[in-house]
Amino acid sequence: MVFFFFAAVAVIFALVVILHRNPVVGALSLVASFFALAVMYVLLDAPFLAALQVIVYAGAIMVLFLFVIMLLNLQHAEEPPTRPIQQFLGYAGSAFFGLALVYYLVKYTVLQLPPGPFLSDARQIGVALFEAYIFPFEMVSILLLAAIVGALLLSGRPGVIPSAARNPLPAGDPSPSARLGMTQGSRQ
């Protein structure tokens, strides 16, 4: 059955994400898991959001992750082992949390009444987005603009962006090029 196959794919690749030591493998497994989730969205009668999931998540966000992993050259970086007590508490706590979640989901079986046919096409979503949800929509556009500006400011090398507000200089540090040279020297 389609549901069980893709649910198994999503869960297995999610486990690969948290168990594999190489972040590139983790990112690619997460892409596979997102594709399986897109199939779930189709099964939930939301094909437009399935397309968004593939394009935005698997296409854009995960490419950003892969790009940063390869930019920082982390494929060969050795991740130090987690402390055993932290590992035990992490696994035990999340297992308890998951079991409690599933227990309450199964206990309250009110949701097992059959849902009726429900088709959500892109037109309905667009109308709702531009009528009832126009204010949150505009807020999200402002938030994305702020995220772009913030990402540019944060990821720029010191000295490349001539901004006094970003990084107040210690006294006696003359020029942006000197700052760049200082930073590179301290990195070696």
Added chain:
Amino acid sequence: MIPTSWFLVLSAVLFTIGVCGFLTRKNGITMFMCVELMVNAVNLTFLAYARQFHQLHGLIFVFFVMAIAAAEAAVGLAIFISLFHHRETIDVDEANLMRW
């Protein structure tokens, strides 16, 4: 027609895997991917309830969650790039100061 509770159980399992990875890993980018996993589990819950109650609001919320996850990923990865430039590592145990 697949029951809604199956999707909810799958969502709970994925969310738990995300929590587990976030608590046990130390690589900052892997922890970030675990956050994305949790966000997607919640999206699945939104869509399951949207179909259950024949409401469009759940779909709109998934739309907004995707936009905000994109913004969050951009800013978070920029922070990790900045951290890597200063510390040569993205091990989150090394980043225990709010200044450098």
